[in-house]
Amino acid sequence: MAKESFIKGTLIIAAATLVARVLGVFQRVPLEHMLGSVGNAAFATSQNVYLMILAIATAGIPSTLSKMVSERYALNQVREAERVYAAALLFGLISGVVVTLLLFFLAPVYATAIKQPEAALAIRALAPALLLFPMLAMMRGYTQGRNMMQASGVSQIIEQILRVATAIALALILVNNGASQAWAAAGASFGGVLGSIGAFAVMIYYLRKLRRLDREAGVRARRSNTPPVSLKAIFASIFALSIPIVLASLAVPLVNFIDSSITVPLLSSDVGEATATHIYGILGQRAQSIAGIPPILAIALSTSIIPVISAAYAKRDMQHLQRQISLAMRISVLSGMPIVLALGVGAFSINGLLFSSLDGAGIIAMLTLGTILQITMMTSSSILIGLGKPYIAMISVTLGIILKLIFSFVLAQFIGVYGIITATMITFLIITYLNLRVMKKVVKFDVMGKRWPGFMLATLLAGGLGYLTERLGEQLVGITAQSVKYGEPLAVVPHAGHKIGFMFTAGFVGIVVLVVFIVGLVVFRVVRRDELGSYPRIVQKVLRPIMQIQKVGSRG
Structure with missing residues (x-):
């Protein structure tokens, strides 16, 4: 029963995270059309600032709180578990007030x-959300510790639905009434406030439900002869566990925050402040939203195996640990690569299909292709925590962020925004390398082993044929990537006919890349019949018919 409950909880959280992230990614498409260059840059900056501060404000406590509450309830230490939860809520309340005031006045x-003064309104509009989100994070950690996973899942989905609907509606109303780009971006940012209120209401409902279930089950805080643990001791225990976790998980928010802070200042001297703002609008609003897609499935798949790794390590079952680490890394790479390739080589058509102009496809392509390194970084960091x-x-993250700053300032002088993106790729690569190096000292494992050549061949073949499909589609549409000049705002605005062509091209590119990549993995024996049972069921269903190729090959 415990195993079934754990699997069910993992699936609920994974599904909710998937829905929430997809909604978060695609809210930017209509907003990008409504907001101009300045508005897009302002909105993207407000989101990156908010996400980084939120991560710091909650200090990784939800996952730590979940662990501490779960352990105490397992030992029937109900009073102590509730005291830990109360201390976490107090911290959430205080940190929420502090960061809200700081964000509002320092925006x-x-x-x-x-050099983005228009972003101040958008940042201030989002600041009130931080009043509730730290406490909301503590509530989610507590309910997860009590094994009520649906509370976190439902609250995340409601939050994103309200956030997206409010953001789009307010931006549309403001734009139609002639408001400035800065005010329209602020309206879009304010969606986060209503999202936090909705999520908070959902959590209150589930907490009341949990209290009612406790009363019916007779669960109560029993008196103990031992003196209650002081708040100081509770906070010390919480922070000792949570601080390294939050710093390890800050890599992506910090990288995006750095890009928000340095892109316009670094590029202004070469291309002018207006063009630099337009370029950052593409990077922050378009490229980051598309680049946020590949990690969704890969991280959901790999994260579900982390508790298994933790349990195997606790038992010192090194053989099982070796298999699980290899599998986690392999799944993240194999599931992430085809999506990275499809979005990367098809960036021009995707840009034309979703957004208001065709310039900036190269920025989207480069940032998206680099997300395979983000996937390996996030998976390896999670394994280290496990x-x-x-x-x-x-x-590893601290060293990577320092190098991100150094390489951004150096490379931007030579290749502009592509230098900033290159610095991001180097950062993720270095963090992955450092993580893998330590992991291999704990247990010897291979992600691909001798299968790397086959994997590279499948990747090159899928990417190459996908790129040829993209170029053919561009010719049929009548606009090629080479005809759009970089750095010129609204260089080409696609009309309805173009968008239909881009839609079919992007679809065909995705199909070609996915089919060729999967067949390549089987033909080059990267994925083998005898290990098919170790993959998730949905992967098994896709691969099992194609495995006949290996069967025929072995007979020959």
């Missing part, structure tokens, strides 16, 4: 410093 200072080594992941 103009920060916006002026990064192995009880969050401090190693924290050190």
Whole structure:
């Protein structure tokens, strides 16, 4: 029963995260059409600032709180578990008030410093959401610790639905009434506030339901002869566990925050402030939204295996641990690569289909192709945390962020925004390398082993044929990537006929890449028949018919 409950909980959280992230990614498409260059840059900056501060404000406590509450309830230490939860809520309340005030009053200072003064309104509009989100995070951690996973899942989905609907509606109303881009971006940002209120209401409902179930089951905080643990001791225990976890998980929010802060100042001297703002609008609003798609499935698949790794390591079952780490890394790479390739080589058509102009496809393509390194970084960091080594992941991220800053400032002088994106790719690569190096000291494992050549061949073949399909589609549409000049705002605005052509081209590119990649994995024996049972069921269903190729090959 415990195993079934765990699997059910994992599926609920994974499904909710998937829905929430997809909604979050695609809210930017209509907003990009409504907001101009300045508005897109302002909205993207507000989101990146908000996500980074939110991660710091909650300090990784939800996952730590879940662990501490679960352990105490298992030992029937109900009073102590509730005291831990109360302490976490107090921290959430205090940190929420502090960060909200800081964000509201310092927004103009920060916006002026990064040469995006229009972003101040959008940041301020989102600041009130931080009043509730830290407490909301604690509530989610508590309910997860009590094994009520649906509370977190439903609250995430409601939050995103309200956020997306409000953001689009307010931006549309403001734009239609002649508001400035800065005010339209602020209206879109305010969607996060209503999202937090909706999620908070959902969590209150589930907490009341949990209390009612406790009363019916006779669960109560029993008196103990031992003195209650002090708040100081509780906070010390919470932070000792949570700080390395939050620093390890800050890599992506920090990278995006750095890009928000340095892109316009670094590019302004070469292309002018208006064009630099337009370029950052493409990077922050378009490229980051498309690049957010590949990690969704890969991280959901790999994250579900992390508790298994933790359990195997606790039992010192090194053979099982070796298999599970290899499988987790392999699944993340194999499931992420075809999506990365499809979105990367088809970036021009995807850009034309979804967004308001055709310039910036190269930025989208490069950032998206680099997300395969983000996938490996996030998976390896999670495995290190599962192995009880969050401090190693924290050190890797810290070194990577320092190098991100250095390489961004150096490379931007030579290749502009592509230098900033290259710095991001280098950061994720270095963090992955450092993580893998430590993991291999714990247990010897291979992600692909001798199958790397076959994997590279499948990748090159799928990417190459996908690119040829993209170029053919561009010729049929009548607009090629080479005809759109980089850095010129609204260089070409696609009409309805173009968008239909781009839709079919992007679809065909995706199909070609996916089919060729999967067949390539089987033909080059990267995925083998005898290990098919170790993959998730949905993967088995896709691969089993294609495995006949290996069967025929072995007979020959």
